[in-house]
Amino acid sequence: MKPASACASQDEVRSQIDRVDAAIVDLLGERWTYIDRMWALKRAQGAAGASVPWRNREVIERVRGRAVEKGFPPEMAEALWRLIIGWGIQYQDEKLRDDLEGPPQAPT
Numbered sequence: 001m002k003p004a005s006a007c008a009s010q011d012e013v014r015s016q017i018d019r020v021d022a023a024i025v026d027l028l029g030e031r032w033t034y035i036d037r038m039w040a041l042k043r044a045q046g047a048a049g050a051s052v053p054w055r056n057r058e059v060i061e062r063v064r065g066r067a068v069e070k071g072f073p074p075e076m077a078e079a080l081w082r083l084i085i086g087w088g089i090q091y092q093d094e095k096l097r098d099d100l101e102g103p104p105q106a107p108t
Contacts, residue, residue: 028084039092043099050092056085 007013042050060078067077 031084032088035088035091038088039095042092043096047096050089050096056089059085 001019002012002016004013004016007016039050060081063077063081064074067074
């Protein structure tokens with residue numbers, strides 16, 4: 001890892017951006033494993049839907065605060081996390097709905 005201030009060329013900056021991008025994708029992939037586990041837990045509890053509004057607000061507030069600490073625009077962090085959360089909710093809702101509907105029936 002090289003701090004941004006130590007990069008002497010655009011190629012060095014690009015290389016570091018690529019490194020950070022790979023780490024972000026790795027972390028989002030790890031986060032997704034927990035989203036996948038969450039729907040299974042919700043299914044076991046008989047949940048009809050995935051969204052938990054108080055939890056969504058809690059996550060957004062935490063992410064905004066962390067963004068401020070790191071000098072990252074909190075509005076951008078919030079926008080990104082709203083997308084991430086939305087995708088997770090949609091995924092879980094679809095899985096829960098599929099469980100309720102059961103396997104597709106063959107035409108007769």
